[in-house]
Amino acid sequence: MEEPTLAVVAIGAAVVAVLALALAVGAQLRLARIRRDFRALAGDGSTDIARVAAGQNHRIDRIATEVSRLREQVRTAEDDVRQSLRHVAVVRYDAFGDMGGRLSFSAAIVDDLGDGIVISSIHARSESRTYAKGVVGGRSSITLSPEEQQALAAATRGEPRSVHPSSQKDVP
Numbered sequence: 001m002e003e004p005t006l007a008v009v010a011i012g013a014a015v016v017a018v019l020a021l022a023l024a025v026g027a028q029l030r031l032a033r034i035r036r037d038f039r040a041l042a043g044d045g046s047t048d049i050a051r052v053a054a055g056q057n058h059r060i061d062r063i064a065t066e067v068s069r070l071r072e073q074v075r076t077a078e079d080d081v082r083q084s085l086r087h088v089a090v091v092r093y094d095a096f097g098d099m100g101g102r103l104s105f106s107a108a109i110v111d112d113l114g115d116g117i118v119i120s121s122i123h124a125r126s127e128s129r130t131y132a133k134g135v136v137g138g139r140s141s142i143t144l145s146p147e148e149q150q151a152l153a154a155a156t157r158g159e160p161r162s163v164h165p166s167s168q169k170d171v172p
């Protein structure tokens with residue numbers, strides 16, 4: 001072989017060797033990254049990938065079970081809130097024209113379904129009388145006075161206010 005041909009072959013061999021060396025270094029760096037990631041997953045590095053995946057699946061199953069349990073607790077809490085007596089309205093009025101001061105009142109206290117109670121207190125000069133009437137589904141089996149009906153209507157609409165019956169204006 002001639003010298004220029006040998007030089008070209010030597011240069012080509014050197015280029016191939018440098019490329020092979022670069023590929024080997026790149027592969028070694030990738031392998032180091034994979035080992036580092038695996039150590040992060042496996043902890044001490046003594047566990048194989050199948051055990052790591054099984055452990056992760058077990059954790060995911062426990063989390064899914066916990067989420068299901070929490071969902072059931074939320075449903076129960078929502079049911080409890082719906083059944084709590086949280087809608088309140090009060091109507092104040094003068095039961096007798098000569099009293100003044102609107103000392104009589106009717107208060108409705110109901111849950112989201114309209115179940116609850118209407119309480120009325122009628123105040124006169126010499127006495128006061130208090131009445132309680134049960135409410136189911138927004139209706140009472142006992143006849144309600146107009147003020148009681150107004151309090152019940154305001155409570156079932158979720159308007160927690162004190163209302164004057166004659167003017168229909170909200171009173172603080």
